[in-house]
Amino acid sequence: MPAETTSRGRPRDARSHAAILAAAADLVTETGYAAMxxxxxxxxxxxxxxxxxxxxxxKAELVYEAVFTTTDTAPVPDTGTLESDLTVLVQQLIDEFSAPPAAAALPGLLADFAAAPQLRARIRSAFLAPAKQRLASVFERAQARGEMGLSVETDLVLDALVGTVFFRMGILGEPASLQLARSVARIAAKGIEPR
Amino acid sequence: MPAETTSRGRPRDARSHAAILAAAADLVTETGYAAMxxxxxxxxxxxxxxxxxxxxxxKAELVYEAVFTTTDTAPVPDTGTLESDLTVLVQQLIDEFSAPPAAAALPGLLADFAAAPQLRARIRSAFLAPAKQRLASVFERAQARGEMGLSVETDLVLDALVGTVFFRMGILGEPASLQLARSVARIAAKGIEPR
Amino acid sequence: MPAETTSRGRPRDARSHAAILAAAADLVTETGYAAMxxxxxxxxxxxxxxxxxxxxxxKAELVYEAVFTTTDTAPVPDTGTLESDLTVLVQQLIDEFSAPPAAAALPGLLADFAAAPQLRARIRSAFLAPAKQRLASVFERAQARGEMGLSVETDLVLDALVGTVFFRMGILGEPASLQLARSVARIAAKGIEPR
Amino acid sequence: MPAETTSRGRPRDARSHAAILAAAADLVTETGYAAMxxxxxxxxxxxxxxxxxxxxxxKAELVYEAVFTTTDTAPVPDTGTLESDLTVLVQQLIDEFSAPPAAAALPGLLADFAAAPQLRARIRSAFLAPAKQRLASVFERAQARGEMGLSVETDLVLDALVGTVFFRMGILGEPASLQLARSVARIAAKGIEPR
DNA sequence: ACGTAATCGAGACGGTACGTCCCGTCTTTCT
DNA sequence: AGAAAGACGGGACGTACCGTCTCGATTACGT
Structure with missing residues (x-):
């Protein structure tokens, strides 16, 4: 029987926790990641x-939690075709990256994560996990419909979609459009067609 | 009368210039961008x-020049097919990003560029220009061969290729393989095939 | 196993009290007053x-109690002459100040007492009272023997003896010797002789 | 020929030096040593x-320099008798310790000096040296007049005078009076009379 | 040939942020 | 009902860099 963390002493104050996250989200939006x-x-x-x-x-861990907590709410796309499912999914990524705190935080935050080995490992498990699940669902249905082969590497496609959107928006700072989501989705869908 | 740089006083020492760039490249490799x-x-x-x-x-401007000076001596791929041309091009990107100084510098460097408006504008013109030229040449030949349509947006495909490779290697830190270049090129080539 | 005091007030009180005083005495000796x-x-x-x-x-009150509890045990000197009585008394002061915890605590402790008005008032009543009683006894007998006048201010002589020893040992850190006690006592005794 | 400190680089700004000392003297007077x-x-x-x-x-080194720079412009007492010379000298010590910055700084400052071995050594050479010179002059003349023996230890008497005044004023915080100077000087003078 | 002027290495300057340590108070849970 | 454990808001610590600013000492050019 494990002793379990008995949790002695005064417990941590949930209001402080919330106040810190709110302040971090506000400040990163106002001043940018590096200047916060x-x-x-x-x-x-x-x-x-x-x-x-x-x-x-x-800073990296704090800002990550402050900015990417409401992530998982996005629904799994299910429109009937691979291409339009992917369009929705890419648009979800765009929306996530467009929120002011996320936009202000992302480049510096990911750079810090990339520079620290123990954080780097968490990008897949923390940042990408929700989108990966949605993409996997989309792929399952597409495979059932015969729109794509069975051997497609989900991680590779996910990295391509996320990388493209992040580079365009986060690094280059170009405004995202529905047009972008459609173009990316079209190329990806056609690129992983069978034959 | 544009007398222009009359150049009075002691001229700048070229050896200092070189020594600074060498020191910057060494240090960014040893300690990482943020800690330098x-x-x-x-x-x-x-x-x-x-x-x-x-x-x-x-720091950003110095490291950019220190790390990306020997740049694009890379040849324009010309293998006869779009897919294998793209494979070569992606492999060129991988090689560029794999050099230790570049690998150490890229995430932090791009984050700093992204955070500063006046630098951000230079990413396309400085970082991406050489690869864009190669990609444009590849596309021209592919269009001449009928392997792809005429309306494909070069910038979008370039951002996708660069973004994918940068995210995989620079952010996630995953080792690059020829296999990766092949997969990315295959999807991209098929994705932009004509109807 | 002792039955344990069933009384509800403070069963572990005395042991905590003692443990705290012991820990304070140990720590002040090991690390010094300021660093404790x-x-x-x-x-x-x-x-x-x-x-x-x-x-x-x-800290000041705790360390005072931790370090100066065993004080009062010193006997009243009664050797037959003023000078040798004073020698014994000065030597008692030296011994008190030489104990490692006292030596480590004294300068910082007295500085804290001096800086706080409500503590400052207690130096005479707490620190100096026992020595003052001994000195008063010595003086009574010396006056009875005619070795000194009746108008000598006990407080002034006490401050001089304590101040001299404290400054020499506590501030300057010079090792105390019986020779010191003798010299100080000789000057004091002769200094307060009647005409 | 020794290389001598070539003193390269920008020299230290004397105005900063002065501004720091002034600010330190002001603050230690206003808030006390510990709180500064x-x-x-x-x-x-x-x-x-x-x-x-x-x-x-x-802090210790700074406050020492800030508070004890204007020091010993005090003249060597020369009134004709040992006792009144000592009265003047003790009054000089009282005056020095009565200046508001000195009064605020002394206890904490001396405690810090006492706690640090490398500083402790400087108390004699820095704090006490000027008064010691004055006392030595007084003693020379008194010996020439036959008012005292030749074997009196100057350091011991100095420590007694300084220790008494410091303990009375610095530690106990008792107001100094001319009466105090007279009493101390009388005892000391008589105490060191020749056999 | 000589002064003017910009550069050089060096390092001090006023600031800002870091991450750690203590202070003295306050909440918990456990006994 | 008290105790231990430890979190709390606050503030000082001493260090590291930032980007700018003197220094004295070169090193060129334009008279």
């Missing part, structure tokens, strides 16, 4: 710096 | 900090 | 911080 | 913290 300091977050949240460092190891 | 300080570059190059700031406006 | 934190004392004594703050108002 | 932070000194002096740490190793 944890000291400023603490001040804005009316919290001591230790209260932040007690919960998160640094 | 211009003070450390100056010390390593046996140079004053002003000598750096006189030539470059900041 | 009450958190460390609490940890060392396996006690909550509140248990300390419930009994003492701060 | 180097960050506050930096802000008050409109100076970066590094500029302070570049010149002084910590």
């Amino acid at each position: 300091s944890l000291g400023a977050v603490a001040t804005r949240a009316r919290v001591g710096k230790d209260t932040i460092y007690r919960r998160w190891s640094g | 300080s211009l003070g450390a570059v100056a010390t390593r190059a046996r140079v004053g900090k002003d000598t750096i700031y006189r030539r470059w406006s900041g | 934190s009450l958190g460390a004392v609490a940890t060392r004594a396996r006690v909550g911080k509140d248990t300390i703050y419930r009994r003492w108002s701060g | 932070s180097l960050g506050a000194v930096a802000t008050r002096a409109r100076v970066g913290k590094d500029t302070i740490y570049r010149r002084w190793s910590g």
Whole structure:
């Protein structure tokens, strides 16, 4: 029988937690990722710096949680064809990346994740997992309909879709359009057709 | 009368220039982009900090020049088919991103470029221009052979190829393989086939 | 196993009290007064911080009690002459200040007492009272023997003796010797002789 | 020929130096030694913290220089008798310790000096040296007049005078009076009379 | 040939943020 | 009812860089 974390002492305050996340999301939107300091977050949240460092190891982890918590709400596309399913999925990615806090945070945040080995491993499991599940569902149905082969690597296609959208919007800063979602989806759908 | 650069006073020392670039490339490889300080570059190059700031406006510009100078000596692929031309081109991107200094610098460097409007505009013109030229040549020949339509947006495909490779390697840190180049090229080639 | 005091008030009180004082004495000796934190004392004594703050108002009060409890045991000198009585008394002061915990605590402790008005008032009543009683006894006998006048201010002489020893040992850190006690006593005794 | 400190680079700014010392003296007077932070000194002096740490190793060294620079312009007492010379000298010590910055700084400052071995050694050479010279002159003349023996230890008497005054004023916080100077001087003078 | 002027290495400058440590108080749970 | 455990808001610590600014010392060019 495992002892279990008995959790002694005063428990962590959920209101501090929420205030910190809100302050972080606000500040990253206002000032950008690089210019946001944890000291400023603490001040804005009316919290001591230790209260932040007690919960998160640094700026990257905090901002990740502050900005990407509402992610999973997007529904699995199911429109009847592979191409239009992919269009919806790409549009979901665009919407996610378009939210002001996400737009302000993404490039610096991903750079920090990429630079730290222990964080890097979490990009797939944390960032990409929800979209991967949706993509896998889309693929299952498309395969059932015979619109695509069985050997397609889901991860590769996912990386291509996410990478394309992130590079366009996050790095190049180009405005996203439904047109972009359609073009990307069309190429991807045709590219993984069978034969 | 544009007398122009009368060039009075002591001219800038070309050896300092080279020493700074070499030190920057070394340090970014050793410590990573974020942890590299211009003070450390100056010390390593046996140079004053002003000598750096006189030539470059900041870390991003310096590292860009230090890491992406030997750039595009890469030849335009011309293998006879669109798919294998694209395979070569993607492999060229992979090779560029695989060089240790580039691998160490890219995520942080692109994040800094993305965060600064005046730098952001230069990503297309500086980073992407050579690859775009190669891709345009590849497309011309493919169109002449009838392998693809005339309306394909070169920028979109380029962003997709670069974004995919950058996200896979730079952000996720996954090792690149010839297999990756082949898969990406196959999907892209088939995706832009004519009706 | 002892039956344990069934009384509800503070069954572990005395042991916590003792453990805290012992931990404080140990820590102040090991790390010095300034570097000793009450958190460390609490940890060392396996006690909550509140248990300390419930009994003492701060570091100064705690350390005072931890270090100067065994004080009063010194006997009243009675050797037959003023000078040798004073020698014994000064040597008693030296011995008190030489104990490692006292030596480590004294300068910082007295500085804290001096800086806080409500503590400052207690130096005479707490620190100096025992020595003052001994000195008063010595003076009574010396006056009876005619070795000194009746108008000598006990407080002034006491401050001079304590101040001299404290400055020499506590501030300057010079090793104390019996020779020091003799010299100080000789000057003092002769200094307060009647005409 | 020794290379000599070539002194390269930008020289340290004397105005910063002065501004820091002034701010430190003001703040220690206003808030006390313990409550004075180097960050506050930096802000008050409109100076970066590094500029302070570049010149002084910590609070103790800074405050010492800030408070005890205008020191010993005090004249050597020469009134004709040992006792009244000592009265003047003790009064000089009282005056020095009575200046508001000195009064605010002394206990904490001496405690810090006492706690750090490398600083402790400097108390004699820095704090006490001027008074010791004055005392030595007084003793020379008194010996020439036959008012005292030749074997009296100057350091011991000096420590007694300084220790007494410091303990009375600095630690106990008792107001100094001319009466105190007279009493101390009388005892000391009589105490060191020749057999 | 000589002064003017820009560059050089060096390092100090005013600032800002870092991540850690303590303070003294406050909530929990466990006994 | 108290105790331990430890989280809380706050603030100082000493360090690292930032990008700018003196220094004295070169090194060229235009008289």
